[in-house]
């Protein structure tokens with residue numbers, strides 16, 4: 675894979691990860707053999723451990739689901755290891771995914787394979803916005819800054835405007851995201867985006883407040899002030 679020479683840093687790319695024929699056979703399976711949830715919006719099917727939308731981690735109560743036959747040849751290995759969690763998503767035209775970072779504390783490596791129609795993904799950091807055209811059959815890896823310090827999302831809309839001003843209609847798109855579990859804690863320290871940094875900040879805040887109230891019984895005004903910071 676090659677790193678894209680852009681900001682955000684850390685996006686690695688492999689065009690044509692599979693052939694158009696292979697892609698068509700997968701889309702046929704997605705459309706005709708899989709049971710999708712009966713609702714509108716972005717739809718997800720989970721393999722391996724299941725993503726838990728309450729904790730944004732893996733759901734410990736749902737047993738590991740074996741990867742189906744069609745998924746086996748599409749599994750990337752990191753240091754020889756397959757992902758623990760694979761999510762197939764269907765985006766009908768007009769659907770998207772809100773800007774987010776995949777949970778720092780739970781996941782380490784992150785890959786995404788795009789199938790079907792292309793779509794623009796937006797990366798954001800502060801005021802910065804970078805649009806990346808996710809071409810079908812491309813495999814993307816988000817690592818480093820792109821993984822930890824920028825959010826990524828897909829706007830809910832029916833068209834995308836390309837760099838040259840062309841307006842492109844959205845069509846059905848599928849993505850397969852692959853996640854590996856993090857060993858140890860995330861040390862990125864980004865208090866806006868990292869749940870580990872946020873937890874540590876919370877622990878420290880509570881600890882300081884507790885220490886202050888234990889060692890120096892103070893007026894209600896002071897306690898309130900310490901509680902806020």
Ligand SMILES: O=C(O)CCC(=O)C(=O)O
Nearest residue numbers: 763771776786826849851
């Ligand atoms: O659809 C994609 O390419 C990416 C989806 C995504 O960001 C996610 O599932 O966390």
Ligand SMILES: [Fe+2]
Nearest residue numbers: 774775776826
């Ligand atoms: Fe994501």
